[in-house]
Amino acid sequence: xxxxxxxxxxxxxxxxxxxxxxxxxxxxxxxxxxxxxxxxxxxxxxxxxxxxxxxxxxxxxxxxxxxxxxxxxxxxxxxxxxxxxxxxxxxxxxxxxxxxxxxxxxxxxxxxxxxxxxxxxxx
Numbered sequence: 318x319x320x321x322x323x324x325x326x327x328x329x330x331x332x333x334x335x336x337x338x339x340x341x342x343x344x345x346x347x348x349x350x351x352x353x354x355x356x357x358x359x360x361x362x363x364x365x366x367x368x369x370x371x372x373x374x375x376x377x378x379x380x381x382x383x384x385x386x387x388x389x390x391x392x393x394x395x396x397x398x399x400x401x402x403x404x405x406x407x408x409x410x411x412x413x414x415x416x417x418x419x420x421x422x423x424x425x426x427x428x429x430x431x432x433x434x435x436x437x438x439x440x
Contacts (some may be wrong), residue, residue, distance in 0.1 A: 319410045324434030327400055335395040337410030342379060342429070344391040348416035351384065351395045352424055353406035353436075360409070365421040366393060368414070373421045377403075400438045407433040 323335040324349035337349065364374045364384040373382060383396040393410065411427035420426040 319412055319429055319431035321387040321408065321410045321434040324408060324436045326437045326439065329401055329438055329440050331438075332396070332398045333364075333399055333400065333408075335397065335408055335434060335436075337393045337395075337431060339391045339393070339410075339412060342412065342414070345388045347412045347413050348414070348421060348427075349386065349393040349410065349412045350421060350424075350427060351393075352409045352411060353404075354409070354433075358406075358422055361382070362405040362422040362424065364395060365416075367416065367418055367421055371418055371421075373418075375422075397436070400436075400439050402440045405436060405438050407435050409433045 318340045325409050348367045351363040352360050353415045354360040367385050368397045369438045381399045386393045410431040412429045416426045
C-alpha cells in the first residue's frame, strides 16, 4: 500500500514537500517514482529513486525538486521548490521491485500506486 501526503495550494515560488509511505513490501528492494497528471493531460514522470539508490528527474524539475528515500521509515519524499503554475497536478507515488534504470521513467513498469495528492500552484 502506498499513501501520499503533503499536497496543497501554494503560490508561485513557494515550496511543498510530498511524502509517500509504503507498507506491505520489502522497502529496500523497491524502486519508487513520483508521477503527476494535470487536467486533460497524460500522467508524466517526475522523479524516481531506484532500489540501488540511483536517482532520476525529468528535465523540467531538475534543480528544483529533490527525491529522497528513508529505508528505515519505508518512506520516499519529494521536496519541491520554486514551484510554478505548470507544476499544478495530482501527484502520484508508484513502486515496484527492482525496476531497471532504463525503465524508471516508464509508468507501466510500476505495479503499485497511491491514490494521489493534489498540488495547486497559483500565479
